[in-house]
Structure formats: C-alpha cells, structure tokens
Amino acid sequence: MEHDRTRTRAWVLHPEIKSDEQRRVPEPALEEAVALAAALPDLDVVGSEVVRLQRAQAGLLFGSGKIEELGERFHENEVELVLIDGPVTPVQQRNLEKAWKVKILDRTGLILEIFSDRARTREGVLQVEMAALSYQRTRLVRAWTHLERQRGGLGFVGGPGETQIEADRRAIDEQLVRLRRQLQKVVKTRTLHRAARAKVPYPIVALVGYTNAGKSTLFNGLTGAKVMARDMLFATLDPTMRRVELPDGPEVILSDTVGFISNLPTELVAAFRATLEEVLGADLVVHLRDISHEETEAQAQDVETILTSLGVEDDRPRLEVWNKIDLLSSEDRQATLARAERDPAIFAISAVTGEGIAPLLSEIATILQGARHESTLSLTFAEGQKRAWLFRQEVVRSEEQTEDGFEITVLWTDKQAARFAAL
Structure with a gap:
C-alpha cells in the first residue's frame, strides 16, 4: 500500500464513558475531533471511531481486550499517531504508547498543536508556549527509576543526585517565569495600543x-x-x-x-x-x-x-x-x-x-x-476625581488647562455620558 510518507497517519478515538455525566453526544463529538485533527496540515486521518466504555480504566483507559483489538487495527493501517478526544493521564498515555507502539495525543495536546501552528502575534505565541509548558509539566512521568537517570551533582546544578525529572520540572518552571515576564511587557504595550485606539x-x-x-x-x-x-x-x-x-x-x-x-x-x-x-x-x-x-x-x-x-x-x-x-x-x-x-x-x-x-x-x-460622539467638558481643579474617571475610561481626545481648571474633549457613548453625569 502506497502512501505519503511526509504526512503522519493518524486515527481518532472518541471514548464515550457511560459513567461520565459530562459526556457529549458521541457522533457529533467524534466529527468535531476529526475536524480538529484535519486542522493540522501534516496529518492524514485514516480512521476514526467512538469507543464505548462503562468507566475509564485507571492505568490504560480502555480494557485489555479493546486495547488488543485497536492495536491490530492500528498495525494493519500503519497508524503512527492516535488522537484521543478527551483527557488522558500521563500514566495512561505512557502505557498506551507502549502497548500500541504509536504516539498518543489527547484533546488538550491536539488543541495546543493547532494553536501553536496558528498563533501569529507575539502575544498569541507567548500564550501558546506557556500553555504548552504547563501541559508538559504534568506529563513528566517518573518513567525511569534506575540510577543512571541520576546526575552527579556539581554543586551548582540543583544539588547532588538530582533526578532528571526534577531537573526537567525546574527548567520548565524557569522558562514559565521568563515567558510570564515577556508576556507582561507585551500586554502592557497592547494596553497602550488600545488606549491609542480609543482615540480613533x-x-x-x-x-x-x-x-x-x-x-x-x-x-x-x-x-x-x-x-x-x-x-x-x-x-x-x-x-x-x-x-x-x-x-x-x-x-x-x-x-x-x-x-x-x-x-x-x-x-x-x-x-x-x-x-x-x-x-x-x-x-x-x-x-x-x-x-x-x-x-x-x-x-x-x-x-x-x-x-x-x-x-x-x-x-x-x-x-x-x-x-x-x-x-x-x-x-x-x-x-x-x-x-x-x-x-x-x-x-x-x-x-x-x-x-x-x-x-x-x-x-x-x-x-x-450613536455609538460614540464627541463632547467638550469644562472641569474645575476641584473635580480631579471626575477627570481621573474620564482618563480611566480611555475617552479623552484632548485636554487644555484653563484659568479655572480643564477644557476636555471626549469621545464617548451615551452610557458613559450618563455615568459621568451621575458621578
């Protein structure tokens, strides 16, 4: 069977868990999950199905019979990635990847992939990176217990014998702090843009x-x-x-x-x-x-x-x-x-x-x-609170100081005018 090697062959599963009160109508939910998968440019969705379960199994999500049956289907169809439309715990993910020998992505992981593929503005990119790191942090599973995963401490790298998982977690936390700082700067400039736009x-x-x-x-x-x-x-x-x-x-x-x-x-x-x-x-x-x-x-x-x-x-x-x-x-x-x-x-x-x-x-x-109209207001020096309110509302277009106070030109809505009158 010939197929495009540059695209990843994916299969979409929507687990319908009977005991879950939040469960959605399975067929439309599966359809939406397939459409989500299709939003990624390099995926080839070769199959999809609803899997009905009484309840989720703690370690494997599905029962062993179902896992075997699905595994054979994936093998026959040369599936490389299985998308599970719902939450999958880190342990379930690891066990299923082992059983099926494919990569697993849950709904959050899939949406993150799409978001990172689509984000364009600086802020969008930072937001996606932060969400992805927080998600990865929960996926650090203690998969290695043997000692070679312990690093001999040099004293300045997190103490002697720090396990790889702790080091990874700390690296992610440091990265998150860095991104949060960058984001604060970007959001600050966005607020400035918005204030500038309020003058439009x-x-x-x-x-x-x-x-x-x-x-x-x-x-x-x-x-x-x-x-x-x-x-x-x-x-x-x-x-x-x-x-x-x-x-x-x-x-x-x-x-x-x-x-x-x-x-x-x-x-x-x-x-x-x-x-x-x-x-x-x-x-x-x-x-x-x-x-x-x-x-x-x-x-x-x-x-x-x-x-x-x-x-x-x-x-x-x-x-x-x-x-x-x-x-x-x-x-x-x-x-x-x-x-x-x-x-x-x-x-x-x-x-x-x-x-x-x-x-x-x-x-x-x-x-x-009648959305916004221009008005000119005269305020005395004593009416500082009213003046501050106008600036907080980002409606001030220009202001001139007079002998008695301020002459202020505002661009506002009827609702803002009414609230100002009531101050």
Whole structure:
C-alpha cells in the first residue's frame, strides 16, 4: 500500500464513558475531533471511531481486550499517531504508547498543536508556549527509576543526585517565569495600543462564534482582507482588525476573533483570553452561528458561556447572525428565514453567496450611528476625581488647562455620558 510518507497517519478515538455525566453526544463529538485533527496540515486521518466504555480504566483507559483489538487495527493501517478526544493521564498515555507502539495525543495536546501552528502575534505565541509548558509539566512521568537517570551533582546544578525529572520540572518552571515576564511587557504595550485606539473615532465590531462558523469568510467578504479562511477548525487565532466603511453609515473597525469550542481544557482558556480581549472593548458584538450544524444550539450556548466568563455584559449591543443558509434544505431554509424575519436581533445570511449581508450591514450602521460622539467638558481643579474617571475610561481626545481648571474633549457613548453625569 502506497502512501505519503511526509504526512503522519493518524486515527481518532472518541471514548464515550457511560459513567461520565459530562459526556457529549458521541457522533457529533467524534466529527468535531476529526475536524480538529484535519486542522493540522501534516496529518492524514485514516480512521476514526467512538469507543464505548462503562468507566475509564485507571492505568490504560480502555480494557485489555479493546486495547488488543485497536492495536491490530492500528498495525494493519500503519497508524503512527492516535488522537484521543478527551483527557488522558500521563500514566495512561505512557502505557498506551507502549502497548500500541504509536504516539498518543489527547484533546488538550491536539488543541495546543493547532494553536501553536496558528498563533501569529507575539502575544498569541507567548500564550501558546506557556500553555504548552504547563501541559508538559504534568506529563513528566517518573518513567525511569534506575540510577543512571541520576546526575552527579556539581554543586551548582540543583544539588547532588538530582533526578532528571526534577531537573526537567525546574527548567520548565524557569522558562514559565521568563515567558510570564515577556508576556507582561507585551500586554502592557497592547494596553497602550488600545488606549491609542480609543482615540480613533471608529466604533469596534467584534465577530465571535463557535469555531468553523464562518467568521473569517464573512470578515474577508466585508473587508477584502486575506485572512486564512478555510473549512477548518481554529483557522483564526489572533484577532485581526480592519477598517470597514459601512454603506450610508460610519466607518467601523471589524475584529475577527478565535473560534470558541466546547470543553476547552481549562489551561487553554487562560491562554486564549488574550485573543478575546478585543471583544471586551467592542461597541457591538456580532455572534455568528453555523445554522446548518446539527449542534448549533449547543454551540451557541458554549459561546454565550465563554462571553459571560470573559465579562461581556448583557447590555452590550449584540446581534445574532445565522450563517450558512445556503447549506439548508429548502424547507429548513424557509423556516429559518421566517424566524429571522420575526426577530429583529437575528439575521439569516450566507457569507459565501453574500445573501442577507446588506440588511445586516445597515442594522450595524443604525446601531453604531450613536455609538460614540464627541463632547467638550469644562472641569474645575476641584473635580480631579471626575477627570481621573474620564482618563480611566480611555475617552479623552484632548485636554487644555484653563484659568479655572480643564477644557476636555471626549469621545464617548451615551452610557458613559450618563455615568459621568451621575458621578
């Protein structure tokens, strides 16, 4: 059997553990895992299956009969990498690699691989490295007990007879401290960029949605930008921002964000908060859904949960956009269009064919017309607290000192104006 030697032959397993109350619907979950694997350029997914278990076995995850059966299948198909869609402990990973003689990656490891393949900005890269190191740290398994793994101490390298595992762990910890410092610097400059952008009189529209919902396709269609848009999970990792002139409306900055995903391992949620920071400063959040996906409701719920955990308030203007109507059957399509017709906050579109985009843009323009406006305020020297509040809100465009205090020009929203009045 001839196959491409430059690509790694992979098999995807989704363990459905009956005793796990958090378990997901197995078939769509497996489909998503295969799509995740396909997001890595040098993988060839040669097979995939759901493995049903009563409960996970402590040392091996699967029962011995299942391990043997899967092992034969992997051998027949010349599989080099097995992706397990779920958490795998370091001990289970080591034992399975030994039994099957293949490399194993669990869901966290796979998502990390994709993230590191996609990260573009300095901050994205640092975040990925930190998440990867924290993950590796938990994978340092005491696999070697024999004495040659002990290093004779020179006194200045971690004391006599330090085991390799302790040395590795310390090296990782030092690396993490170094990355954290670099990240603090980068985040500081990002805050400066944001403050500079607060002086730009353009409202910000953030596109959010489950991974593969079509955000990058819509973004490219609206901005003419060449953001990587493929039918692929996690195609966008770093927020990409472009200026767009709305027909008959204001100019806006459109921000394309990383795709959300269910059961994102906790160590990765922290790593990718940075790529979603743009959403917090947005004047309007546009939630794009793949309405043709069978799990569209669950996906929408995941996105809402993440937005809430990021601290995006409910009173922030939001639109829900149902994308991919071109993939619906004519019956479903009619029903979807009728529902969107009834609800003014829902728009049904196809980012690929352009259908439905004109009314969406005109609604965005309407919402944002009054998003920010300029005002000039006169404050006395005694009103220092009010002045400090304005600077904290990053709304000050210019300031001149007068005999009695300050003349300040601000660019703000009605809500900020009302809060200022109440101070």
